[in-house]
Amino acid sequence: MAVVETRNLTKVFKEGELGAVNNVNLETREGEFLVFLGPSGSGKTTLLRMIAGLETPTAGEILIGGKVVNDMTPRERRIAMVFQSYALYPHLTVYKNIAFPLKAQKVPKELHKQKVEWAASLLGIASLLQRKPRELSGGERQRVALARAIVREPSVFLLDEPLSNLDAKLRLSAREELERFHKRIGTTTIYVTHDQVEAMAMGDRIVVLNQGSVRQFGTPKEVYDDPADTFVATFLGSPPMNLVENGEVIVGFRPEHFRLAEEVTDASKVPFRFRVENAEYLGAEYILSGLLIGGRVDGKKVIARLLLGQSYEVGTTYDFAVPERHLKFFDRTTEKRVDARALAWQ
């Protein structure tokens, strides 16, 4: 087990262009499940590939277990990686796929069978060992890829969007399985995803990336409750945080904190008139989108997320409110988080 650290890590693909990864400083904790979260093109995969040794950094250092590994090949870094496509060897059976890293790293032959069986039973694929990858379902392939990764007991696990090829139902169970699996083996894991739900559910901590830079690094709760800027605020959460401009600041509040005024019991709250333009019934909740009416934020589009109870008419204006403690403030020019302040709303 080991700690992964990056220092001012930068990757520029084409000279003169903006880097795919810019000055990234990170440090994992021992046995941590760290998630790189960002939209496509945010540099999260490039960052992971640099840690794996598949991409050479333009500048900066990568440390694994306290040692600079920049000049080491992937094999010397003792890492394991699961690819988005799983990258199973199509011409080899599951057994040979899992045994391949052992062979490549010259583990004594008599240990192969035992180790492969250990990895296979850990992932519940012991019955599939003689099949070829093409005879497996998506979920089974993922398990084979994981088994191939753990069989040599790596110091760090890198996972590149391993769930994105699975259908929605399977994804949920595979996610739980991955979490359980991580708890069991306790290896430091870096997980790349563009799915904020996955990131929130699985990560001990989340690194939010956009355009090659770290926007925020914190626990799921910190990232969700205290977003560092408007990008993080809108990237996490579905529907995203409402942002309304008011004077020099942008004020943000989560759709779930935007509720009927009478239901908000907080003493200090900001009232809004809210005209419902569209109502989506999602079974357990309503998603209402509409406009704020009157005051300094007249005509701003916002979304409310409400538990079932009252029904809402499209076209009707209601009295809504947000508890003041749930308001987040961002600078209008830098879009960075600023301290809470009193604002005139009317």
Place this chain on the structure above:
Amino acid sequence: MAVAGAGTKIKSIGAATSPGLGAAMFAPAVTYIGLLIAGPFMLAIFYAFSDARIGSTGLHYVGLENFRSILQSPSFRMALKNSFVFTICTQIIVIVCSTTLSIALEKKFRGRGFVRFLILLPWVAPISLGAIGWKWILDSIYSVITWVLVWLHIFKPYDTPMWLGQPHLAMASVVLVHCWRLIPFSTVIMLAGRTAIPKEIPEAAAIDGAGFWRTLFQITIPMMTPIISVAVLFGTIFTFTDMTVVYILTAGGPFDSTQTLPSFAFATGIQGSDLAAGAAISVFMVPVLVLIAYFMLRVAHRAEVT
């Protein structure tokens, strides 16, 4: 008729409006294959069982007489053996070289496009021109290779190898010229095959700790088996049926040492006027080629990867 999709709809409208359209579209291919392939092939089989000779109008059925006589001829046996030696040696060299080249050309480097163009050149140049060029390069008096070897003091000026005049050297020369000719073609097939291997696979191998050779022999080449089979299949058929290189370089000599089945068939049937015997020699190649094709397609099918 129920219409399943847009494709079906277009097809059914086309067929309905002009019933002859399908046949018309089909006709050129049928005509081409019929006139230039099936016709001569049937004619060859027909001649092989007759006593057809150039300049003679008479034609009689002689059964297996032609086959019996060619099987007894030492020249034929020599040509048969040479055909196999020629084909197998060429294919081994071609596959090794083209696999190596395809690996080298996959990596990005300055001037890769130009190198690819140069390598493809022997394939686009007419074979007869190339072979004549080689005939000069391997000439007994003016050979540039000999000249270089003498200059390097490897051979004495008046004791140089006769590239096309000594049996083993002649065979080696013919094989090498044919390799020169086929490597580009094979390389292009291999390059296409390699691009079909997802980039993650060699990366996964690198992460799993495999070095260059292990990745090559345990991952890349096995995954390329179907495409290598296709290259070998085509290469084998091209080599086995080719007579241009042999004919231009050595005309089968010295002492039939480079005679292959196609050149022997030409020499016997056209130059020797014994059309029937020439046809019989050609027909002899058919079962061999059918067998090769069958086995290669089976290998390709079995090794198919998803």
